[in-house]
Amino acid sequence: MSKMARSKKEKQTSWQRFCTWVNGGTAEQPLLPAEPAKPKKAKAAKPKKQKAQPVRKEWMGLSRFEHIYRICAVLIGVVMVGVLMIAVLQLPLFGSPDNPSVNEVVERYVEKGLEETGAVNMVAGMILDYRAFDTFGESSVLFLAVTCVTMLLMRDRNNTNKEEDLLTAREHVIEGYEEDIILTKVARIVIPCALVYGVYVVLNGHLSPGGGFSGGTIMGSALILFAVSFGMIRMSQFFNYATFRKITSCALMVYAASKAYSFFTGANHLESHIPLGVPGAILSSGLILILDICVGIVVACTMYGFYALFTKGEL
Amino acid sequence: MRLALELILPALLIVCALAVTFSKRLLVSVVIYTSFSLIMSVIWVLLESPDLAITEAAVGAGVSGLLLIYTLKKIHALKGTSDE
Amino acid sequence: MEHLLINHYETAAVILFGIGFLNLLLQNNLVKKIIGFGIMDSAVYLFLASQGYIAGRLAPILVGEVANAADYINPIPAGLVLTGIVVSVSVTAFSLALIQRLYQKYKTVNFDEIVLLARQKGDE
Numbered sequence: 001m002s003k004m005a006r007s008k009k010e011k012q013t014s015w016q017r018f019c020t021w022v023n024g025g026t027a028e029q030p031l032l033p034a035e036p037a038k039p040k041k042a043k044a045a046k047p048k049k050q051k052a053q054p055v056r057k058e059w060m061g062l063s064r065f066e067h068i069y070r071i072c073a074v075l076i077g078v079v080m081v082g083v084l085m086i087a088v089l090q091l092p093l094f095g096s097p098d099n100p101s102v103n104e105v106v107e108r109y110v111e112k113g114l115e116e117t118g119a120v121n122m123v124a125g126m127i128l129d130y131r132a133f134d135t136f137g138e139s140s141v142l143f144l145a146v147t148c149v150t151m152l153l154m155r156d157r158n159n160t161n162k163e164e165d166l167l168t169a170r171e172h173v174i175e176g177y178e179e180d181i182i183l184t185k186v187a188r189i190v191i192p193c194a195l196v197y198g199v200y201v202v203l204n205g206h207l208s209p210g211g212g213f214s215g216g217t218i219m220g221s222a223l224i225l226f227a228v229s230f231g232m233i234r235m236s237q238f239f240n241y242a243t244f245r246k247i248t249s250c251a252l253m254v255y256a257a258s259k260a261y262s263f264f265t266g267a268n269h270l271e272s273h274i275p276l277g278v279p280g281a282i283l284s285s286g287l288i289l290i291l292d293i294c295v296g297i298v299v300a301c302t303m304y305g306f307y308a309l310f311t312k313g314e315l
Numbered sequence: 316m317r318l319a320l321e322l323i324l325p326a327l328l329i330v331c332a333l334a335v336t337f338s339k340r341l342l343v344s345v346v347i348y349t350s351f352s353l354i355m356s357v358i359w360v361l362l363e364s365p366d367l368a369i370t371e372a373a374v375g376a377g378v379s380g381l382l383l384i385y386t387l388k389k390i391h392a393l394k395g396t397s398d399e
Numbered sequence: 400m401e402h403l404l405i406n407h408y409e410t411a412a413v414i415l416f417g418i419g420f421l422n423l424l425l426q427n428n429l430v431k432k433i434i435g436f437g438i439m440d441s442a443v444y445l446f447l448a449s450q451g452y453i454a455g456r457l458a459p460i461l462v463g464e465v466a467n468a469a470d471y472i473n474p475i476p477a478g479l480v481l482t483g484i485v486v487s488v489s490v491t492a493f494s495l496a497l498i499q500r501l502y503q504k505y506k507t508v509n510f511d512e513i514v515l516l517a518r519q520k521g522d523e
Contacts, residue, residue, distance in 0.1 A: 070425060073421065073424040073425055074421065074425075076424075077417050077420050077421040077424070078417070080416075080417060080420065081413055081414065081416070081417035084413040084416065084417075085403070085410070085413055088402075088403065088406055088409045088410055088413055089402050089403065091406055091409060091450075093402075093405055093406065094405055094406045094407070094408060094409070094449060094452070094454075095452055095453055095454030095455075096453070096454070097453050097454075097456075097469075099450065099453070099473075101450050101451065101473060101475070101476070102451075102453065102473050105475065106468060106473050106474070106475060107468040109474060109475070110459060110461070110466050110467075110468040110471050110474070111466050111467070111468050113461070113466070114461055114466055120460060120461050121459070121460050121461075122459035122460065122461060122471065122474045123459055123474050123477045123478050123481065126474055126475070126478045127478045127481060127482065131478065134482065135482070138482050138485060138486060141486055141489060142485065142486075142489050144489075145489030145490070145492055145493050146489075146492075148493050148496070149492055149493060149496040152493075152496040152497060152499070152500050153496050153499060153500070208460065209458070209460065211481075213481060213484075213485050279461075299485065302489070306492045309496070310492075310495070310496070310499075
């Protein structure tokens, strides 16, 4: 095969071939003479795909470029790692207290944080009080991501084909008649525990490690486990697209409203008018608890939404 | 003990990353990637950041592994075919 | 060399970043490219968090009434990384959704094949 291809190509000078290559005509005349197939490539082409076969051969013509590209990529990577290593050599020693990143900001956060935010967990106090707008943006990023995934994977009339429909229908039947007994029995025990643990992590976000993101993910995994073990039909009885939309946008609106509150009290949210409560109690630290709950709800819905869109293409 | 852990765990991370790179089957690399996240969450505990440990264990080892495996199912890469 | 061993987390982070970057450049399989991207993410988080660690100090969960800044590690990298982890999972989910759509259209997840098929379609 390659001999024939080579004789065909030799009719043109290399300059003409280069011109055609620059103009994008690679499909007909490759720039460089075809090389014998590398064994690795041959192995990769083994799964018989009728479409992929001609594509492979055309690509052979450019395989020397591929070599150069690979060598350049490895060089760039190695040089980058080397430069970063030299940078690491200049860094302060690991774990030393006079690291320049430990500056007056940290001091302020740790020493004044408790009386200003009321949160015992300083990370939660930081991301939900001092930097709450940042976290609002992040929750919006999650919402945006689930919106984009919905746009890409939602099964509507523009995004269906017969094979997939048949496959999902078959899975539907299997799902309906064959409930895995081990999975359902275990899920009955695990799901309530996981949900309660997720709620605990969310509500204790300002007292112990955790918070909206981790607790929301745990609740989302409990929802996913429910959908896996009991089927999407039972899941959609209490959680469908409309509920998803309502819950998520309500949570984001509550977040936005409770942070907009600071605009009405002089645009200085450090002087909060909400009582901070006793540090260590669950109902303390002002807005942090509310914001944590909102973030948790958004994250849980997002994680379940990803799962539902990836498996079935529906929410 | 702690120093040994601190030296072994980053080495394990690198081993996991290399194994992800060179494994032939996609499912294997996804599973190794979730174990990578698990090692990361142990490292967060060693670095005194329990918040990150919980989040990484739930997100990295849980949800993103699940999403990757469902993607493999959708692209029909789960039938034991050796992939490049 | 000794400095690199003391800063072992930073060293590991740099090596992981390199591995992830090369994965991103050299892998033909799109799923593996995404995994390489995830490895790069983790490397950056590891670097950030190891900059915040101070030996012998506790996690920033305050104990007692009066907090002394000399007792706790730096909470800022932890907050930044917490944000980053959750954003990285949404990036992963979005790119996986893109891969699924590409597979629906081209029936392959090999990057070169997708490029060539797209070029062929453009010619026609």
